[in-house]
Amino acid sequence: MGIESDQVVFEYLSRVGDVAQQRQLPSATRMRLVSELRNEIDRHRAKTTVDSPAAVRRILDRLG
Template sequence: MGIESDQLVFDYLSRVGDLAQQRGLPSGARMRLVATLRAEIDAQQADSVSGVKRVLSRLGT
């Protein structure tokens, strides 16, 4: 992934973590959630910004 793709993923995972915290999810569970999502994103091997956007769209917002 390039810099722009990495930034999209970082922003997405940050939002997920923030929302999980707002909903009262314990820190360990938040860390596991973010790690699981990151692993899924990596497994999709999106090699372009549009590919990363598709992966993130499938995962949900």
């Protein structure tokens, strides 16, 4: 996994965490949400043949 691709994921998860905090979700719920998303992203990345930032963005677009 490349550094640039990882950065795309980190930025996405950071935004998710920020929105969850703005919605006043409890800390444990936010952490679980981010962790589950990270696992899902990693699972999809493991299935792709190319791990580029563009490929990661496509995965994130599908997740929403």
